[in-house]
Amino acid sequence: MRQRIVKLLVLLPLAWSSLLLNPEEARAAPGGQRAPIAAIEGTVTIAGHVALRFRTALSGAPPDQRADIVAGRLQERLAWGSDPRAIAARKDGRLAILYWGDAPLLVVTREEARAQHSSPDSLAGLWAHRLRELLAAPVLTVSRKHVVIPLGETRELTFGGLLRAPTGVSGTGDVVAASLDVSGRRAVLRGRGRGDARLLFSREGVTLGVTVAVRPYAGRLPGSAEAFVSGSPAPRALIERRAVAVVRPALALEPGAAVEVHTPPGALALRAGHTIRLRVPVRIRAPECLPVEGQVPVTVRNLRLDHPHAPQLLYSNDPEQVTQYGTLFLGSLSPEQPARVLYHHQNALGRRFRLSVDVVNPGPDAVRLHVVEGTAAPSGDPIAVGHQAAREFLQSHRRGIGYVAPLAPGTALSLALHALAPWHVASGLLEIRQLDGEAPCYVQVKADDPDDPFVRPTVDGGTLSPTIFAQAWRPVEAEYRVGERWAFVRLGSRPQNGASRLTEEGFGDYGVTYDIALRLENPTQSAGKVGVVMDAASGKARGLFLLDGRLVETPTLSSHEEIVLAVYNLPPGGTRRVSISTLPLSGSAYPVRLVVRELPDRDSVRPGSLLRAH
Structure with a gap:
C-alpha cells in the first residue's frame, strides 16, 4: 500500500508539471477576477474561505506542505482558465483522488479520512463540492457597475462576493469622492463636479471597476408657490392659468433647458376670500443634465379687493x-x-x-x-x-x-x-x-x-x-319719454387732427367706458314699445354692451345700419331704469349712436332686428 501511495506522489507532480504555464501563456489565459488562494498551516483558503484542511502527512510531506502544493495547483488551473465545474472526485482502490478535468489535484488516503472522521470517498466528494462552490462564486461584486450621481448629491454602492468588501478605492478627484464605511460593505459616492470618472475598488489583488457620471439636474422645482386672483367668482380657466404662471419663474434652470408646465387637475371656480390648493405637473430637460419631473404645490387665493377709482x-x-x-x-x-x-x-x-x-x-x-x-x-x-x-x-x-x-x-x-x-x-x-x-x-x-x-x-x-x-370713464344720463323726441347718446368721438388730437376725444374715446343711466317713461294712455338701437354712424362697426348686466353683441354693421339691442314694453304711465355699459371698440369706426325710440308694434321687430340701411 505504501509503495502505491509513494508512486502516486511521484506521478502527481510529474503529471501536473505538464500543465504548468509559462508567463506569456498565463497572461493570455482567459478569465476575469481570480480568487486569491492561500495555504496556511495545512489549510487551503479561497478568498479567505476554508476550502479544505489536511491533518496527516503523506510520504514525508507534512500537512502545511501538502496545502502549499494544492494551492499552487489551483492557482495554475485558474490561470489556465479551467472551469471549476470540472472538479470531481474519483475512487482509486482504497484511495480517492480529486481531479480538475484530467489533471489530478490531491489524494485522500484512509489515514486522512479517518483523521477527519470520514471515508476517502466522502471526504473527497466534500472537498470537490467545496472547491467547485468557492471557485465558481464571484470574488467581489457591486450593486451597480454604472452610477449616475446628481451634482452635490450622494449615492450608495453595496458590495458582496467571496471577499465581501473592498479595502481600498482609487480614481476619486474633482468629479467624485468616495468613502468606505467601517465594515467596507458600503461605499458612499458624492458628486463633486460635472464629468465622468472610473473608480477602482480593490482587495487582495482583486479590482472592481465602477463608472461614474456626475450631472446637474436640468432644473430644480420650488417647494411651493402661491398665486393671487380676484373675481366674483374667479373662473376656473384663470385659476389654472395663474397656477401655471407662478410656477414658471420659480424654476431654477440650466442653460438650454426645455420646460413643460402642464395645467393642474382639479381646479374649480373660486369665490372671493376662498383658497384652493393644486399640484402643477412640470417636466424639465437640458443637454448633459438629468431630467426633472414632478409636481409643484400651488396655493391659489382669491383676494377681496376694494373697487378702484376711475382709471x-x-x-x-x-x-x-x-x-x-x-x-x-x-x-x-x-x-x-x-x-x-x-x-x-x-x-x-x-x-x-x-x-x-x-x-x-x-x-x-x-x-x-x-x-x-x-x-x-x-x-x-x-x-x-x-x-x-x-x-x-x-x-x-x-x-x-x-x-x-x-x-x-x-x-x-x-x-x-x-x-x-x-x-x-x-x-x-x-x-x-x-x-x-x-x-x-x-x-x-x-x-x-x-x-x-x-x-x-x-x-x-x-x-x-x-x-x-386723465380718465377712462364717462358717466352719461339719458331719458326718453314715449311719444316725444328720440334720445341720442354718442359713443366715442371723431378723431381729430392738430393740437386737439391729443385728447381722449381726439383719439375717438377708444378704450373709455361709458356707463349710461337711462330712464324710460310712458306718459301716454297706451302701451309703448321702446327700443334701444345702435346706429353705425361712422362706417363699419361692431358694438358690445352690458344691458342690465346682460351681454349683448352685434355683428359687423355697414355704415348707418341700425340694429335693435333691446326692447322694453312700457304700460301706460309706466317707467323703467336701464343700465348700459359699453366702450368704443378698437378696429371699428366710431363714434356710433345709441338711439332710444318708440318701435313699431310688430312682433317682427325684436332684439337683433336690422331696421334700415342708409
Whole structure:
C-alpha cells in the first residue's frame, strides 16, 4: 500500500508539471477576477474561505506542505482558465483522488479520512463540492457597475462576493469622492463636479471597476408657490392659468433647458376670500443634465379687493401701423390711480415681429400689480380682434376678474405678448393697479425682433408718450319719454387732427367706458314699445354692451345700419331704469349712436332686428 501511495506522489507532480504555464501563456489565459488562494498551516483558503484542511502527512510531506502544493495547483488551473465545474472526485482502490478535468489535484488516503472522521470517498466528494462552490462564486461584486450621481448629491454602492468588501478605492478627484464605511460593505459616492470618472475598488489583488457620471439636474422645482386672483367668482380657466404662471419663474434652470408646465387637475371656480390648493405637473430637460419631473404645490387665493377709482387711459395706437422695431408707447403707473392700457397695432413691417406690453419696475422696492385683462389672438381682421379683446375685458371688468402679480426691483413683467404676422393686428385692453410701492412703474409697449429681442426695458422713465389721458370713464344720463323726441347718446368721438388730437376725444374715446343711466317713461294712455338701437354712424362697426348686466353683441354693421339691442314694453304711465355699459371698440369706426325710440308694434321687430340701411 505504501509503495502505491509513494508512486502516486511521484506521478502527481510529474503529471501536473505538464500543465504548468509559462508567463506569456498565463497572461493570455482567459478569465476575469481570480480568487486569491492561500495555504496556511495545512489549510487551503479561497478568498479567505476554508476550502479544505489536511491533518496527516503523506510520504514525508507534512500537512502545511501538502496545502502549499494544492494551492499552487489551483492557482495554475485558474490561470489556465479551467472551469471549476470540472472538479470531481474519483475512487482509486482504497484511495480517492480529486481531479480538475484530467489533471489530478490531491489524494485522500484512509489515514486522512479517518483523521477527519470520514471515508476517502466522502471526504473527497466534500472537498470537490467545496472547491467547485468557492471557485465558481464571484470574488467581489457591486450593486451597480454604472452610477449616475446628481451634482452635490450622494449615492450608495453595496458590495458582496467571496471577499465581501473592498479595502481600498482609487480614481476619486474633482468629479467624485468616495468613502468606505467601517465594515467596507458600503461605499458612499458624492458628486463633486460635472464629468465622468472610473473608480477602482480593490482587495487582495482583486479590482472592481465602477463608472461614474456626475450631472446637474436640468432644473430644480420650488417647494411651493402661491398665486393671487380676484373675481366674483374667479373662473376656473384663470385659476389654472395663474397656477401655471407662478410656477414658471420659480424654476431654477440650466442653460438650454426645455420646460413643460402642464395645467393642474382639479381646479374649480373660486369665490372671493376662498383658497384652493393644486399640484402643477412640470417636466424639465437640458443637454448633459438629468431630467426633472414632478409636481409643484400651488396655493391659489382669491383676494377681496376694494373697487378702484376711475382709471387714467394709456393709449397705444400712434402709430397704428408699425413699420420699425422700437418702443411704441411709454406711460407711468402710480399707486394713487389705476391705469387702463389700450393697444391696437398692425404689422406693416413686412416680416413677423413680437409685440409686448410690459410693466417695468426701476425702483428699489418690490411691488404688486392687480391686472384685469382683455386680449385676443392676432388676426388680419381689425374689427374682429378689437371686438374679441373688448368682450373679454368688459366681462372680466364687470366681475372684477383679474390676478395679482409680484414685480421685483429692476425687473419687467410681460402682461401681453403677441407674435404678429405681416398685416395682422394685435389688440387688447388691460387695467393695471399698482397695489404698493411709492416709486412709479412704467408701462412699455414695444415691437421687437421675435428671435433676438434687443429693445431694452426703460429704466429711467424717459420721455412719456403724449397719449396719456386723465380718465377712462364717462358717466352719461339719458331719458326718453314715449311719444316725444328720440334720445341720442354718442359713443366715442371723431378723431381729430392738430393740437386737439391729443385728447381722449381726439383719439375717438377708444378704450373709455361709458356707463349710461337711462330712464324710460310712458306718459301716454297706451302701451309703448321702446327700443334701444345702435346706429353705425361712422362706417363699419361692431358694438358690445352690458344691458342690465346682460351681454349683448352685434355683428359687423355697414355704415348707418341700425340694429335693435333691446326692447322694453312700457304700460301706460309706466317707467323703467336701464343700465348700459359699453366702450368704443378698437378696429371699428366710431363714434356710433345709441338711439332710444318708440318701435313699431310688430312682433317682427325684436332684439337683433336690422331696421334700415342708409
